[in-house]
Amino acid sequence: GESVGLHLPTLSVQEGDNSIINCAYSNSASDYFIWYKQESGKGPQFIIDIRSNMDKRQGQRVTVLLNKTVKHLSLQIAATQPGDSAVYFCAENGSGGYNKLIFGAGTRLAVHP
Amino acid sequence: NAGVTQTPKFRVLKTGQSMTLLCAQDMNHEYMYWYRQDPGMGLRLIHYSVGEGTTAKGEVPDGYNVSRLKKQNFLLGLESAAPSQTSVYFCASSPNTGELFFGEGSRLTVL
Numbered sequence: 001g002e003s004v005g006l007h008l009p010t011l012s013v014q015e016g017d018n019s020i021i022n023c024a025y026s027n028s029a030s031d032y033f034i035w036y037k038q039e040s041g042k043g044p045q046f047i048i049d050i051r052s053n054m055d056k057r058q059g060q061r062v063t064v065l066l067n068k069t070v071k072h073l074s075l076q077i078a079a080t081q082p083g084d085s086a087v088y089f090c091a092e093n094g095s096g097g098y099n100k101l102i103f104g105a106g107t108r109l110a111v112h113p
Numbered sequence: 114n115a116g117v118t119q120t121p122k123f124r125v126l127k128t129g130q131s132m133t134l135l136c137a138q139d140m141n142h143e144y145m146y147w148y149r150q151d152p153g154m155g156l157r158l159i160h161y162s163v164g165e166g167t168t169a170k171g172e173v174p175d176g177y178n179v180s181r182l183k184k185q186n187f188l189l190g191l192e193s194a195a196p197s198q199t200s201v202y203f204c205a206s207s208p209n210t211g212e213l214f215f216g217e218g219s220r221l222t223v224l
Contacts, residue, residue: 034212043117043203043215044156089155098163099144099207100171103155 012110019077021107023090026071030092034101035064035075037086044089047075077109085111115139117216119204125222126194134189134219136204142214144207145187146171147179149200150218156203162187194223 013019025033031052036044050057050064050073057064063076073090087108091101118137126132136145143164148156148171158171162181176198178190187206191198201220205213 032210036215041218043217044213045215046212049212091155098161098169099210099213100146100158100161101156101213103148103157105153105155 009105010108010110012112013080015080015082015111015113017080019075019080019084019109019111021075021077021088021090021109023073023075023104024071025073025090025092027092027094027102028068028071029095032093032099033064033066033073034091035062035073036089036091036103037084038089038106039086047088080109080111082111082113085109117204117206117214119202119216119219121219122217123220125224126191127224128195130194130223131190131192132194132221133191134202134204134221136187136189136206136216137185138187138204138206138214139185140206140208140214141184142206142208143184144209145181146205146207146213147177147187147189148203148205149173150203151200159189159202191221194221196223199223 034049035047038044048059061078065074087106089106091103094102146161147159160179162168165184168179180188201218204216207213
């Protein structure tokens with residue numbers, strides 16, 4: 001079946017350090033991947049996305065890397081700030097079409113001063 | 114531009130009761146989705162719609178029904194609520210490609 005998983009359920013970092021959140025996906029047919037941030041009591045917020053014809057994409061303080069060979073996705077956050085503390089989800093679009101996203105279980109990022 | 118709006122935000126039901134969650138989007142998106150989120154888990158797709166008048170089952174559709182009578186609205190119904198349906202429900206919309214835009218969630222407790 002299709003699944004998206006994460007290596008680390010909780011990640012603790014010091015303020016100012018770089019954070020790396022990893023994700024494994026299982027469906028080779030997925031061609032769209034996305035990272036969401038979810039703060040407590042709120043809905044998921046878009047961070048960055050990448051299509052399968054790319055290996056890397058950069059945003060403001062965030063970079064997503066895609067390794068299709070090993071079906072691995074990562075989110076890098078530069079100079080992590082207390083406001084980055086949240087749960088981060090990766091998602092893939094699978095093979096069913098209609099932009100249906102399949103979510104991983106999430107990684108909690110805790111930023112310490 | 115409010116984005117995706119869900120009502121109600123909180124609801125407590127007794128087992129066997131029925132209710133409807135309403136989702137409204139003002140972005141003219143074709144696609145709409147209902148997900149549920151349980152503690153320690155990611156979001157799981159319940160039902161989705163690819164246009165007005167169309168609906169389809171997602172990963173966990175049992176016990177739920179949906180309707181999309183107007184393009185901007187997507188309703189999720191529980192005909193006979195069960196404790197296993199205690200969850201946080203998220204509605205989302207999207208154009209035919211790209212990111213999903215999520216609402217703030219509706220927290221449902223079934224006693």
